[in-house]
Amino acid sequence: MRRILTYGTFDLLHWGHIHLLKRARALGDYLIVAASTDDFAVRAKHQKAPYHQFQTRCDMLEAVRYVDLVIGESTWEQKVDDIRRYHVDTVVMGSNWKGSGRFEYLRDYCDLVYLPHTPGMSTNKIRRDLLADAVTVPGSLPNEPAPVTTQLTALPRTA
Template sequence: MKRILTYGTFDLLHWGHIRLLKRAKAMGDYLIVAASTDEFVQHKGARASYHSFEVRKAMLEAVRYVDLVIPEASWEQKAEDVRRYRADVVVMGSDWEGSPRFESLRSVCDVEYLPRTEGVSTSQIRKDLLTEAVTFRAA
């Protein structure tokens, strides 16, 4: 059985996330998704997630391509996750290509980067919704 592992926040779950999960699952038999905990999102300095970890976990578990969702609580846990869950490949979006955070895993598994879905991102969705809210309020 070939096990695939991917990481992300998966806030405001959108088509780009679904495409990544579908393509990652097609690379193996079992897809493990490590979703960033709320505390880790704050630690990374990212904007707080709209949905809590528990809600994001439940949404990911509802996606047919996902076999297991685990918490991502730190940058340092990745090599241990690979060992614990016997992952053969870590798959990430191409925006992470060359990052030491994932390149360092090559000593314990394969690492693959998949092209991002053009025209969609959580950051852009947030901006669009804010612009729409401001425009609506001004009208």
């Protein structure tokens, strides 16, 4: 049995995530997904706080048919332990991590595969698009609070 492992925050689960998980699962028989804890996403990965809490993201990932097991990712350093504990054959990551010291050293422990991102799809793009829609269509629902437009300028401008 070939075991595959991937890491990510998987906030605002979208087609790009599903596409990655489907392709990762196709590389083996068993897919393990390590979801970043809320603290790790903010403290170590320097991300905006996830919209969905850790347990909710885990529940969503568990509902995806390609995923066999969801574990937590709370440190950069846990990867070798994860590979050993779960008898991982291949770590799969998005191509944005290619060449990164965060993953390249794993080649000493298992295969490492980078999959291309789904064009035009990212969590940051979804956040920007939703904020832009909120700004252009304010008050579309009765008693809806006004959008916090200061968040729009704080988001990165890359996809």
